[in-house]
Amino acid sequence: MSTATLDKAAEKKADLAGPGIGDYAELEKVLPKNYHSILDVRETQEAIFSLRRYIEDNLCRELNLMMVQVPLIVDVESGVNDMLDRDGSRTPIGFHISNDRDKHPIDAQVVQAATKWKRVALKQFHCKVGEGICTDMRAVRKDYFLDHDHSCYVDQWDWERVITPDQRSLRFLELVVRRIWKVLVGAEKFVQEMFPKLKDGRFPNLPEELTFLHAEDILDMYPDLPRKQRETKVLKEYAPAIFIIGIGWPLKDGYPHENRAADYDDWITETAHESGKETHGLNGDILVWNPVTKRRHELTSMGIRVNDETLRKQLEMSNLLDNLKFPYHQAIVNHAIPLSIGGGIGQSRTLMLLLRKAHLGEVSVTVWPKILKDMCAKKDIFVLE
Numbered sequence: 001m002s003t004a005t006l007d008k009a010a011e012k013k014a015d016l017a018g019p020g021i022g023d024y025a026e027l028e029k030v031l032p033k034n035y036h037s038i039l040d041v042r043e044t045q046e047a048i049f050s051l052r053r054y055i056e057d058n059l060c061r062e063l064n065l066m067m068v069q070v071p072l073i074v075d076v077e078s079g080v081n082d083m084l085d086r087d088g089s090r091t092p093i094g095f096h097i098s099n100d101r102d103k104h105p106i107d108a109q110v111v112q113a114a115t116k117w118k119r120v121a122l123k124q125f126h127c128k129v130g131e132g133i134c135t136d137m138r139a140v141r142k143d144y145f146l147d148h149d150h151s152c153y154v155d156q157w158d159w160e161r162v163i164t165p166d167q168r169s170l171r172f173l174e175l176v177v178r179r180i181w182k183v184l185v186g187a188e189k190f191v192q193e194m195f196p197k198l199k200d201g202r203f204p205n206l207p208e209e210l211t212f213l214h215a216e217d218i219l220d221m222y223p224d225l226p227r228k229q230r231e232t233k234v235l236k237e238y239a240p241a242i243f244i245i246g247i248g249w250p251l252k253d254g255y256p257h258e259n260r261a262a263d264y265d266d267w268i269t270e271t272a273h274e275s276g277k278e279t280h281g282l283n284g285d286i287l288v289w290n291p292v293t294k295r296r297h298e299l300t301s302m303g304i305r306v307n308d309e310t311l312r313k314q315l316e317m318s319n320l321l322d323n324l325k326f327p328y329h330q331a332i333v334n335h336a337i338p339l340s341i342g343g344g345i346g347q348s349r350t351l352m353l354l355l356r357k358a359h360l361g362e363v364s365v366t367v368w369p370k371i372l373k374d375m376c377a378k379k380d381i382f383v384l385e
Contacts, residue, residue, distance in 0.1 A: 022145045022147075024371050024372065024375070027147050027148065027372070027375070028375055030147075030148065030293065030295065031148060031293075031358060031359070031375065031376070031379050031381065032292060032293060032294070032358050032379070033379070035292075035358050035379055035380055035381060036380055037356075037357065037358075037362065037380075037381075037382065038195075038197055038198055038200065038355070038356050039195060039197075039198070039355060039356075041382065041384075043195060044355060044357075044362065044363065046194075047191055047194060047195060047351075047355055048351055048355075048363055050190075050191065050194060051187055051190070051191050051350075051351060051354060051355075052136075052347065052351075054186075054187050054190050054191075055157065055183060055184075055187050055345075055350070056134065056136070056157065058183045058186060058187070059134055059157060059159065059180070059183050059345075060134055062179040062180070062182060062183055063132060063134075063159065063161055063176065063179060063180075064130055064131055064132060064161070065131075065132045065133055065134040065159055065161065066125070066131075066132075066133055066134070067133075067134050067135070067136070068121065068125060068133045068134070068135055069135070070114050070117070070118075070121075070135035070136070070137050070158065071111060071114070071117060072110065072111060072138055072139075073108045073109065073110055073111065074108065074109055074111055074117065075106060075107070075108060076094065076107040076108065076109055077107070077326075077327075078326070078327055078328060079116070079323065079326025079327060079328040079329060080116040080117045080120060080328045081109050081111055081112060081116070082111065082112045082113035082114070082115045082116060082139075082261065082264075083112070083261050084112055084113070084141070084261060089143065090112070090141060090143040090144075091142075091143065092109040092110055092111070092112050092140075092142075093109065093110040093140055093142055094107065094108065094109045094110075095107075095108055095109075095110075096108075110139070110140045111137075111139045111140075112139050112140070112141050112154070113137065113139055113154070113156065113158065113344055114135055114137045114139070114156075114158040114344075115158070115261075115264045115342065115344065116263065116264055116328050118133060118135065118158055118159070118160035118340075118342055119160055119264070119305060119328075119337055119338075119340050119342065120328060120331065120337055121133055121160070122160055122161075122162055122337065122338050122340060123336070123337050123338065127161075127162050127338070128162060129162050129163065129164055129338075130161070130162065131161065131162055132159060132160050132161030132162060132340075132342075133159065133160055133161075134157055134158070134159040135157070135158045135159070136155075136157065136347075137154075137155065137156045137157070137158040137344070138153070138154070138155055139153075139154040139155075139156070140152055140153060140154065141154055146368055146369060146372060147372070148293060148358065148359045148360065149293070149295075149297065149349060149352065149359075149360055150360075151348070151360050151361075151364065151366050151368075152366065152367065153364060153365075153366035153367075154346075155346070155347040155348055155364060156344035156345060156346055156347055157344065157345040157347060158342070158343075158344045159342055159343060159344075159345075160340050160341070160342035161176075161340060161341055161342065162338045162339070162340055163304070163338075163339050163340055163341050164339065165307075165339060167304075167339075167341070168266070168269070168282060168304050168307070168339065169274060169282070169304075170245065170271050170274040170275065170282065171274065172304070172341070173245070173282055173283075173284070173303070173304055173341070174212060174243075176302075176341055177210065177212075177243050177284070177286070177302070178210065180286070180300065180302075180343075180345070181210045181241075181243075181286065184206065184286075184299065184345075184350065185205075185206050185207075185208060187350070187354060188205055188206055188354050189205075191354055191355070192205075198354075198355070198356060200356065202291065203291040203292060203356050204240070204291060206240075206241055206288065207239075207240060207241050210241050210242065210243055210286065211238070211239035211241065211242045211243070212242070212243050212245060213234065213238075213239075213242055213243070213244055213245070214244070214245045214246050214275060214277075214279050215244055215245065215246045215247055215251055215256075215257035215281075216246065216251055216252060216277070216278075216279055218230050218231070218234050218244065218257075219251050219252060219253060219257075220252075221233070221234060221238070222234070223253065227257055227258055228296065231244070231287055231296045232295065232296045235287060235288070235289040235296055236289065240288060240289040241286070241287075241288045241289070242286070242287055242288075243284050243285070243286050243287075244257065244284050244285050244287065245279075245281060245283070245284040246267065246271070246279055246280055246281030246283070246284065247260055247265075247267060247281060247283055247284055247285060247301075248260035248265065248267025248268070248281060248283065248314075249267045249268060249280035249281050260283070262311075262314040262315050262317070262318040262320050262323075263306065263311060263314070263315065263320075263323060263328070263329060263332075264303075264305055264306065264342075265281075265282070265283035265301075265302075265303035265304070265305065265306070266281070266282045266283060266303060266304050266305060266306045266307070266310045266314075267280065267281040267282070267283055267303070267314070268280055268281070268310050268313050268314050268317070269281065269282050269310055281303075282303055282304035283301075283302065283303025283304065284301075284302065284303065285298055285300065285301045285302075286298070286299045286300045287299070288353065290353055291356075292353075292356050292357065292358050293358060297349065297353055298346070298349065299345060299346060299349055299350055299353070300343055300344060300345040300346065301343055301344060302341070302342060302343020302344070303341070303342075303343065304340075304341045305339065305340045305341065305342060306332065307332070307339060308332055308333045308334075308335065311329065311332050311333065312324075312333070315329075347364075348360045348363050348364040351363040351364075358379070358381050359376055359381050359383060361376065361381075361383035361384055362381065362382060362383065362384065363384075364384070365384045365385070368383060
């Protein structure tokens with residue numbers, strides 16, 4: 001095998017895990033030059049809260065969801081925390097609660113996402129087929145590289161809906177994705193009615209229609225590029241807004257488009273009967289081209305969830321069969337919780353895009369390293385403290 005081939009393979013493998021740019025010298029090149037926020041800080045706050053209400057109300061209407069409370073911390077023994085991927089590179093913050101002088105203690109974790117909790121909650125809230133829940137979720141992901149669109153503080157509209165066995169299909173997945181896209185396109189129009197100056201020729205609006213591509217299709221287009229570069233190319237050259245289907249199963253080059261956890265999204269189910277080619281997976285991501293940062297911009301990750309059969313297969317493939325001991329996994333195996341579809345829409349990511357911001361810190365308050373704050377200040381990017 002040639003050195004060039006080995007280098008390409010290494011680059012693809014390195015691109016599977018760990019979001020973010022990963023280098024502040026590189027980030028300084030990425031942050032836009034001659035940036036000036038269209039909205040001032042007070043207008044931005046007004047827009048944020050109006051957009052959040054619009055998106056929550058319309059997401060619930062389109063998908064028949066109800067807003068519910070969601071945990072910030074969970075019991076370690078429940079197994080409901082989100083491990084985000086299957087290589088163990090991103091672990092949750094854990095702490096010991098010494099309740100009653102350690103007579104009745106709890107070992108707890110800060111959630112990284114509410115992905116698994118939501119599916120259990122569908123039963124708790126007595127959701128029937130076609131009904132679901134939506135949450136205003138907050139989480140902490142301590143292992144992220146902090147850049148312009150990755151923060152250790154995470155806010156999402158985490159949602160979940162009960163489905164039937166027949167709805168475990170690409171067709172149903174695409175139907176739900178289109179409804180979510182309708183809400184996001186509508187949100188952009190809504191905030192531009194509030195603040196007409198957001199209608200700026202430099203920053204094209206989202207297209208009315210979303211383009212659906214399987215991860216295998218994108219690999220066929222750009223076989224020598226690693227995942228993030230493939231996404232960038234397809235957004236620049238093919239379509240400015242895409243839904244990438246099938247994230248987690250190894251593609252033709254031997255690598256998954258991106259690592260995904262083994263115990264929520266179904267990335268193993270064969271879908272050739274629907275796609276007409278050798279494909280796997282009932283999940284995916286919405287990505288758009290961000291005209292401010294001039295980069296790929298992920299808005300949401302979602303999918304049809306594993307059933308008892310695909311859970312076992314994905315855990316086995318990931319060498320994680322020991323996880324079947326957890327109550328969450330047992331509930332799936334024993335059909336104690338419903339089949340579902342669900343996902344998480346990044347709140348700050350969406351607000352950043354719709355309000356034409358260059359940095360997450362303009363729409364959310366969290367911690368950033370001094371090097372990044374100084375870099376932003378030089379570029380007239382106002383990061384909230």
